Amino acid sequence: MVNNDTIIALATPSGAGAIAVLRVSGKLAITISAKLFKSVHAKCLTEQKTHTIHLGHIVDGERTLDEVLVSVFRDPQSYTGEDVVEISCHGSPYIQQEILQLFLRNGCRMANAGEFTLRAFLNGKLDLSQAEAVADLIASDNEASHQIAMQQMRGGFSSEIAKLREELLNFASLIELELDFAEEDVEFADRTQFKELIDRITFVLKRLIDSFAVGNVIKNGIPVAIVGEPNVGKSTLLNALLNEERAIVSDIAGTTRDTIEDEISIGGIGFRFIDTAGIRETKDVVESIGIQKTFEKIAQSQVVVYLFDAEAVFAKKASLEGIKVEIEKIKNKYPQKPLVVIANKVDQINAAELQQLKAELPNMELLSAKTGKGVEELKLILTNFVNTGALRNNETIVTNSRHYDALIKGLEEIQKVKYGLESGLSGDLMAIDIRQALHYFGEITGQVTNDELLGNIFANFCIGK
Structure with a gap:
């Protein structure tokens, strides 16, 4: 699948910038770079030590393309385990392409x-x-997803x-050894210790599987739908949360006819707020489509x-x-979803009216x-919906669906092994389930792979990473 040739790619985003970095890796990385690099101190790259940086120019015959810094990383002390050269040049797209x-x-x-x-x-x-x-770290856009990736x-x-x-x-090896001495009827694997190990593995796997529910929303952001009747201030709230005029605000009911989405980080967690068209009966065809989307x-x-x-x-x-009917409608249709009921524009009502509202809801x-009152409290409520205890305790959180699938399959095999132990199943049959569990564990770390x-x-x- 993989060639042993020398590869190159732009390691920084394409487009103009102050600098750009091109990465070269392979057995000829230093040799090729030395041919095209002219050091200001007349150094030869092939003679330089690993983890050194050199100032000079990239040249194409008599033509100088750019003044650059070249970093040398020798096999095996490099990111790829091969000889690697990184070229820091000026960030002109023209220069990047010429060097490439x-x-x-x-x-x-x-x-x-x-x-x-x-x-x-x-x-x-x-x-x-x-x-x-590594890919998750590059894609991380909030503190929590960054911490998990790290x-x-x-x-x-x-x-x-x-x-x-x-x-x-180790236990699988002992059970396999028992099969070689089946006629002697001996046990090399202590069944009590083996059961304790299976119980411990089961506990760990279940904890990791359960963590995926939290890890997945942290990685991808938590979608929050802001709903309600038209013109109650949903767009104003979205703007207050985002600290910018993202949604159109007016006194005309039904101004928001499509959903508007934006993301912010609250307490290190990514939230994706969705300002939707209001929920009400309407004959307006366009607004009806927006309500359906809600x-x-x-x-x-x-x-x-x-x-x-x-x-x-009160007006x-x-x-x-x-x-109250609308609230119950949402509760009944989506009973498992956390629902936050908010009275907006409380700065426009008096104390007696406020008390009446509190009694009713x-x-x-x-x-x-509009004034920002209660916005920070809302942010705190939202972060409390996310179980970040595992993050604070530095526990392992699963965010990768491939890992989750392998853990589920591995747990199924471990439960088969546990049943075999409890029911006195023969060692040869248990060994099949153990090998299958080992296979799924190996898929996670790469000990079992295919092209x-x-x-x-x-x-x-x-490309470039």
């Missing part, structure tokens, strides 16, 4: 997506789960799985925020009973999206 094309003409090949990290995996610099964490890249998850796999492998977005959300206009209630422009939150699996994983990487 020059190296391609002199023996390099354009790297495939994720090929540098793939080579790091194949050369034993990273295991497979750590390699996947923990996995340091090997927290893979080391936990590898330890369990090693212990299970229910679709509620179904897709993790949290629902229902907003109503407190001022309109007889809105029915408190109607609001005791669990509601108070807000003035199709690696192709699927690394195809999702950016």
